[in-house]
Amino acid sequence: MARKWKKLSVIGRRRITSSLVDNGHFVIYTIDQKRFVIPLAYLRNTIFMELLKMSEEEFGLPSDGPITFPCDSVAMNYIVSLLRRSLAKDLEKAVLNSVATYRCSSTTSYFHQAHTDQQSLVSGF
Known part of the structure; x- marks a missing residue:
C-alpha cells in the first residue's frame, strides 16, 4: 500500500506542484x-499508513x-512533531488509536489534551 501511495504522490507532485520538493519527500x-x-x-x-488508508476511504x-489527509493542520503539525522525535511504541499506539477514533482533528479533546500535555512537559524543563 505504501508503494502505491508513493507512486501516486510522485505522479501528483509532477502535475500539481509548482515548487519542487526535495528528493526523498512527498507532499x-x-x-x-x-x-x-x-x-x-x-x-x-x-x-502514516493509517492516515493514508483514511484518506483513501474518505477522498479516494x-x-x-494532491493527497489530502483527513485531518487539520494543527493535528498534522502535532503528528509530524511526534514522529520527528522517534515515538516510543506505546505512545505511537495511543496516537494511532486516537487518529482512528477521532479522525485526527485538533478540535477533538484528545489532540487538544495531548498538545496541552506536551506544552506542560516542555515548560517544565
Missing part, C-alpha cells in the same frame, strides 16, 4: 488546505490531484 495537504512536505521514510510508519485515490 500532502490537510483538510484546511495546508501543505506539508513529508519524508518518504514516514510511509513506513503505522500512523487521487488521479490528478
Whole structure:
C-alpha cells in the first residue's frame, strides 16, 4: 500500500506542484488546505499508513490531484512533531488509536489534551 501511495504522490507532485520538493519527500495537504512536505521514510510508519488508508476511504485515490489527509493542520503539525522525535511504541499506539477514533482533528479533546500535555512537559524543563 505504501508503494502505491508513493507512486501516486510522485505522479501528483509532477502535475500539481509548482515548487519542487526535495528528493526523498512527498507532499500532502490537510483538510484546511495546508501543505506539508513529508519524508518518504514516514510511509513506513503505522500512523502514516493509517492516515493514508483514511484518506483513501474518505477522498479516494487521487488521479490528478494532491493527497489530502483527513485531518487539520494543527493535528498534522502535532503528528509530524511526534514522529520527528522517534515515538516510543506505546505512545505511537495511543496516537494511532486516537487518529482512528477521532479522525485526527485538533478540535477533538484528545489532540487538544495531548498538545496541552506536551506544552506542560516542555515548560517544565
